Each structure stands twice: as C-alpha cells, then as structure tokens.
Amino acid sequence: MSMLASEPVKVAEESVFRRVLLLIARHRMLSVTVLLLVFPLFMPYTSLAINILVLGLYAVGFNLMFGYAGALSFGHAAFLGMGAYGCGIAFVKFGIPWLPSIGIGVLVATALAFVMGYLAIRTRGIYFAMVTLALSQLVYYTVFQARTWTGGDDGLRGVNLAKINLVGFEFNFLNPTVRYYVIGAFVLFALWLLSRILESPFGAVLEGLRENEARARACGYDVSRARLIAFTLSGMFCGLAGALYALHLSIVPIETLHYTMSGLAVMMAILGGMGTFFGPFVGAATILLIEDLVSLWTVHWQLFVGAIFIVFVLFFPKGIWGSLLERLRL
C-alpha cells in the first residue's frame, strides 16, 4: 500500500530532474552562462574553481579532436603548454600587454597544432596516439633545453598581472573573484565559438567522420583535410586554456608540457563523457575535486584517479555526463 502511494511521487521527482537536464542539454549556452556565474559558490575556494574552468576548457579543446573527430591524441599538453609559454614569454620577455599576449599564446599553439597535425594525420587510428605523444615529447625537450627563454626546469616565472583595464574600468586581477570572472568570460566566448563550430556543416562532417570514415570519404569529403582543421582548432582552444593558465598561475611550470598533462586531458574527457558538450567540464571538476580531497590525507591521489579511470573504461565508457544523458535518453 505504502509502496503504491510513494510511486507517483518518485516519478514526479524523476521527471523534474529529467526536465532540468533536458533544459541544460537543449540550451547549452544559456545554461553554461548561468552555471559559470554561480559555480564559485559551490567550490571550496575560488582558485580551485579557476583551475577547473581553465583545465575544463583544455579538456573541451581535446574533446573536439577525440570526442567529435574520433582521433585519440596523447600530445595535447604541447598546445596547452605552448599557449602558456607563448603568452608568458610575450608578457614577461617582451613586455606586451596581457590581452595581445593571450592572442600570441593562442597563435603559437594553433600554429604548432597545424604542424603537428600535418605530421600526425599521415597516420591513422592507433598510430595517431603514438605519434602525437612522441611529437609532444619533442616540444617538451626543446622547451626544457631553451633555458634563456623558458626558464627550463624552473618554469617561466614572473607572469605577474596585477591591474587590468577593461572597457574603461580598472580591475584588480589579483583578487580571485575578479580573476575568476575575467577568465570565465574568455571561457564562455570559447564555448560559444565551439558551439557554433559544432552546429556548422563542418561539425556535421566531423561527426560523420567519427561514425563512419569510409562513408564520409565515399560522400566526397576530404577526410584528412577535415581532420587537420579539427586538430588545429582543437589546438587553438587548448592554447587559449594555456594562455589563461599562465596568467592565473603567474608562472608557467614545465609540467604544463609534460606527458601527464596530455594524459590528464584524456582522463577528464573519458571520465566526464567524450563527445558531449559538458562532459569535459564534468570530468575536469571530478578529477580536480578528487585531487583536492584525497591529497589532504595522501600524496598518492593518482592511485585513486587511475583506479576510477579504469573502472570507467571497463564499465562506463560513456563517462559520467554521457551515461546520464543515455540513462535519460536525451
């Protein structure tokens, strides 16, 4: 009797939850804007929220290649890192203002993505992961050796941005809340751009490529050209993330170029849900929160991340957000 009575309530609850998710998935730009505005309120501290924002954008850029174009790259740290170094070197060594410095970082990363893509696109499938990894190691060692420009092992120090002028107002960039919303504005712009790319005919070509490459080729699409464009765009988004990362950290650590950084993008995309719009952010938030919580009592937090990642590969390959969407058949 009581079971029967409770059932309609449960259904109602579920449908509200479903409706909210439906709303989020349908109006993604609106929901991203709202989410970005209130996000810091739910985080233990603002700096963590900024990290999630920046690395989330990095994972979004990676996901454009992996989730939408269907090619798994293990070298995306090169674009995050070169975006960061490009912006940082322009800002520190040449004294260029912060806004053009971001532009320079994005340009450097995009150019590098084009060159790396040109080489890596010659290989397919599984080779792609190996070649991109090897090429990103080339970038890592090169930056490591170029001490005078990059600071080598110590990282590039002194990317100190204190005051910024925007539309006539002066903001204090050292204030975490201000920093969050400034960086958030860039992330929002990037997401809007990505959303437009995915909805464009080119976005449809990419998804067609992922689903059936032979058919896309038979339909007359230049597969390698589409892949190369996707890879370059993907590098561009990661480069923006890198430039923002440099300004946020006020230092560019050499680790931004390291293999584990490339791996982090893979983990965030898989955990959140590859090929979904929000998945990479969900993944970034999950991993960084795990790091934040677990590293309070052990330095071996990567053990947990690795184990969780394996469980997801084995049992939930669609990731958190992807599984949720599938569950609700959105």
Place this chain on the structure above:
Amino acid sequence: MDLLLTQLATGLALGSIYVIVGLGLSLIFGMLHVVNFAHGAFFMVGGYVGVFVFAKTGNFWFSLVAVPLVVGVIGMAVERVLIRPLYGRNIDDPLLLTFGLSYIFVEVIRITFGLEGIPFGTPRELRGAVDIGVGFIPLYRIFLVALTAAILIALWLFLEKTSYGLIVRAGARDPEIVRVLGIDISRVWLFVFGLGTGIAGLAGFLSAPIQSVNPDMGVPVLAEAFVVTVVGGMGSLVGSVVAGLLVGVVVSITSLFAPDMARVSIFILMAVVLLVRPQGLFGRKGAMG
C-alpha cells in the same frame, strides 16, 4: 674517427635496450592489436623487481632470470582480468585501460619503494672495459649487445621453428581461422602479452646500471618505444630491431656533436620518417592508412 666508432658502438648498446622494449610493444600489437600504454610502466616495474631481487639474493644472473618471469606473470594477470573484456570493443579502449593502469603501477611502486630513485651499480662480473680495436668500451655495454642478440635468436627460433610459434604467427595473421582449427587463441594472446611485458621488464632491469631506477623512468621509455615502432613499422619485428639500433646510434652520435640535441634527435628522426615513409621502414604500405 676512432671516437666516432666508439660512439657508434655505444649507440648500438643503447639501441639494444630500445630493441628489446620496441620488440615487446610490436609483438603485443602484432598479435593482440593492443597498444600497450603501460609498456613503460612494465619496464619500470622490471627495474624495481630486479633491484629488489638482487638486493635479496646478491646474484645478478638469478635476478636476470627472475625479472622477466615475475613481470611476465603480472602482465598475464593484467591481460586475463582487465584487457580480455575489452576485445571486440572500440580499438582505443585497451589503450586507455593500459594508460590508466600505468598510473596505478607508478603509485604502487612509489608507495612501496618511495618517491626517490634507487641507484644500481654495474654488477661485479660485468665491470671494466674492453678494447674493441678503436677504443675502450665498458664490458657491460658489450654484454647488452650480446644478450639482445641472444634474445633475438631465441625469439626467432621460437617463432619460426616451433609449432607453438607457428600458432602465434598464424594467430597474428588470422585469429578467426586459428580458432576454427580448434586452437584456443585466447591462451596464445595471454602468453604473448606475458612475453611482451616480460621482456619489457627485462629491459628495465638491464637499463638499471645505466640510469638509476625511479618511478618515472617509464615515461620517456614509452615515448622512445613508440618512436622505434613508428620508425620500424608497427607490428614488424625486423623493423623494431633495425629501428631500435638506428635510434640508439642517432642518440649517441648526436650527443657527440650536440649534446643538447640528443634527446630531441630521435623525435626529429621520427618526424622525417613520417614525412618520407609514413608506414615506417619495414611497414606494409596501407597499414598506416
């Protein structure tokens, strides 16, 4: 000139390690179509197992036999429990799984042996240098080349001259037919994964006297092993041997003229090969797409 020749010999010794690592990777890919992203981690675990066994027994030769066995058994357990459920799924899935696994290996080693590396001296029997006519070469390096040659010959004899080797080769070409003929192909895969990871572990132990063992030693090795397989042609065992030696020689010759460029040189080599011959030196055309 003599300096160049000794450096060439050093390069061949260094290349031996690349050959062994690349061979394991190529063997596993050729059979199972799995890119083992934990290959560097198996290499690292092999280094630690060897140093541990040597510390307990004090016998280098015993450690040399124990390492591939222990690491191979770990590899077989991994194949049986974690990788087997992924056959038939997306080709990226085993790659991702082994990638996640490498994190666990690294952390388990860090928890057990600490964050710092453990130095490992050349075993007493293999210290000293030998005159090869153009200059002196450490005995240990000559031992590396000889051991690699022995492993290659053993592997060749096994694959070409034994009936089990025939099954392995047939399974690489057409697993479906092999299964129809009544052979349990999953046992062959289990064995090959154990073999590939076992020799990766052996390579890790062999490199211990050259570089101390540390939890992060697997990452550069993984990238270098990928270079070897891409340069040699994926799945080609001859390619792994030639490319491994070539990479070793390129590194040591570059470090003679431009030490700063040594680490970078092998990736440039790979980029050149990709431009000129994308399928690799010994790869079949079309195998790369």
